[in-house]
Amino acid sequence: MEGQPTLAVDLRDVMIRFGDFTAVKSMNLQVGEAEFVAVVGPTGCGKSTILNTVTGLLKPAAGEVSVFGKPLTGLNDQSGYMLQQEGLLPWKTAQDNVGLGLVFQGKSVEEARAQARPWLAKVGLKGFEERYPHQLSGGQRKRVAMAQTLIMEPRIVLMDEPFSALDVHTRRLMHRILLDLWQAERRSLIFITHDLDEAITLADRVVVMSAGPGSRMVGDVPITLPRPRDVSALQTTDEFVALYRQIWSLLGAEVEKSYAAQG
Amino acid sequence: MxxxxxxxxxxxxxxxxxxxxxxxxxxxxxxDPFFFPAPSTLVARIGEWMSTADFWTDVGVTLLETILSFVAGIAIGTTLGIWLGLNPFAAEVVQPFIKMFNAIPRILLGPIFVIWFGLGLTSKVALGVTLVLFVAFFNTFQGVREVNPVVLANARLLRASKWSLLRHVYLPSATTWILSSLRVSVGMAVMGAVVAEYLGSSAGLGHLIAQAEGVLDAAGVFAGIIVLSAFVVALDAVVDRAEKRLLVWRPAPAHEV
Missing domain, CATH: 1.20.5 (Single alpha-helices involved in coiled-coils or other helix-helix interfaces)
Structure with a gap:
């Protein structure tokens, strides 16, 4: 489409198969530059598969993947990926973990530390530079992981249920930090979650996927809530509740289906 | 209290x-003091030894042999462990041979090493290396294989090169395994050195014990054993220090005994 701004991520009719198993049947996902998209869906619908495709770890069996207008070949060098599980190196301090990607790029440890310190401050961990992961709480480790991903300044940030293991209060704190960071420096962000509250609170758009296997997109709802958003007050507003109902009408049926398939 | x-x-x-x-x-x-000499006799004997220069030469020789076989054994074993840990194909090929070598009672290689390398330092170090090598190898191999897959995936997603992965992920992970086996390795290195000395040499603590045994001097044998124990305990303390230094990042055990 001419005249339109280039999309950061463009998945067209993407099919992902593992042998005979079709994980994703036909996925269309367009993410604009600096757009925050949340993907929700029942367990096992292949949400993580989509991120792995955008990263270039998985090759689609059919369809096209483009990143900033160019077809993706090999690994995506524009993306940063924050995993669901703990991926910090236990033998490195918080600041060395944050600077890890820079060291991998060939920067000196001193240089990496100098850059890592302000990032730790940004995620509210000033004073924790010399702590080892086991000396940090679950939420603090997540913040280190977030800084570790964002310090590389990827144009596309991919997050796979990053806060699912945290308690409600810590999760809300993480939402606030993430939104502040994103507000300050907008990047394209694909956020996978099974928590609809979380999706609506954070995103510009919520994409709903059908139950797997062979899942596809069943809904694409723009979130019109104004920004900047107040994470703690947002969820009781009428607008929020209306959006929740609208998306749940799509998602709820799929969740039922996935239960039926498991049962 | x-x-x-x-x-x-x-x-x-x-x-x-x-x-x-x-x-x-x-x-x-x-x-019967012929079989069990009194502690006071043993103390006197050790005191007597300590006033001679020869005894300290013996200690020095055994220490040198121990350190050399320890360092060489760890270096070879670690390299082998990393290589095979990262190469499943090579590991599968080599595995039966390693098992075979490990099954040989290493002490019996002592006489062969004496024939090959003579009565000097080399034959002692060779025996020590064959003992230490396998401990270091198996632990490194395990350490490399059991790297947390999430940590590995995360490092790869941060675009770590092969060399970076080795330096920042595999090696530190294996280090914990190697360190936990250091104590065993030190014991092995001492054993290799002393047994080889015992089998045939002109210096060292093993030689000292062999000489005492040759004249049915139980006091000499006992005294030698005591000196050796003290020797191992001292080395153990050094290893303990190193371990605490290198594993600062590890959570403290829940119950300190």
Missing amino acids: PRRGKVVLVQVAIVLSLLLVWESGVRAGLI
Whole structure:
């Protein structure tokens, strides 16, 4: 489409198969530059598969993947990926973990530390530079992981249920930090979650996927809530509740289906 | 009194009473000093040794052999462990051979090493290396294989090169395994050195014991064993220090004994 701004991520009719198993049947996902998209869906619908495709770890069996207008070949060098599980190196301090990607790029440890310190401050961990992961709480480790991903300044940030293991209060704190960071420096962000509250609170758009296997997109709802958003007050507003109902009408049926398939 | 103090007190009491029974048994004629020389005799013997230059040469020789076989064994074993840990194909090919070599009672290689390398330092180090190597190898191999897959995936997503992965992920992960086996390795290195000396040499603590044995001097053998134990305990303390230094990042154990 001419005249339109280039999309950061463009998945067209993407099919992902593992042998005979079709994980994703036909996925269309367009993410604009600096757009925050949340993907929700029942367990096992292949949400993580989509991120792995955008990263270039998985090759689609059919369809096209483009990143900033160019077809993706090999690994995506524009993306940063924050995993669901703990991926910090236990033998490195918080600041060395944050600077890890820079060291991998060939920067000196001193240089990496100098850059890592302000990032730790940004995620509210000033004073924790010399702590080892086991000396940090679950939420603090997540913040280190977030800084570790964002310090590389990827144009596309991919997050796979990053806060699912945290308690409600810590999760809300993480939402606030993430939104502040994103507000300050907008990047394209694909956020996978099974928590609809979380999706609506954070995103510009919520994409709903059908139950797997062979899942596809069943809904694409723009979130019109104004920004900047107040994470703690947002969820009781009428607008929020209306959006929740609208998306749940799509998602709820799929969740039922996935239960039926498991049962 | 704190728990730690009590423990030490009881330990000292046990040792002292044992020595007391032994000593008085010998003096009362109940224990034959030919087979079990009195503790006082052993202390006197060790004191006598310590005033001679030859004894210190022996200690120095054994120490040198131990350190050389320890360092060489760890270096070879670690390299082999990393290589095979990262190459499943090579690991599968080599595995039966490694098992075979490991099954050989290594002590029996001593005489062969003496034939190959002579009575000097080399044959002692060779035996020590064959003992240390396998401990280091198996632990490194395990360490490399059991790297947390999430940590590995995360490092790869941060675009770590092969070399970076080795340096920042595989090696530190294997280090914990290697360190936990260091104590065993040190014991192995000492054993290799002393046994090889015992089998044939002109210096070292093993040689000292072999000489005493040759003239049926039980006091000499016992004294030698005591000196060797002290030797191992001292090395163990050094290893302990190194381990604490290198594993600062590890959570403290839940129950400190």
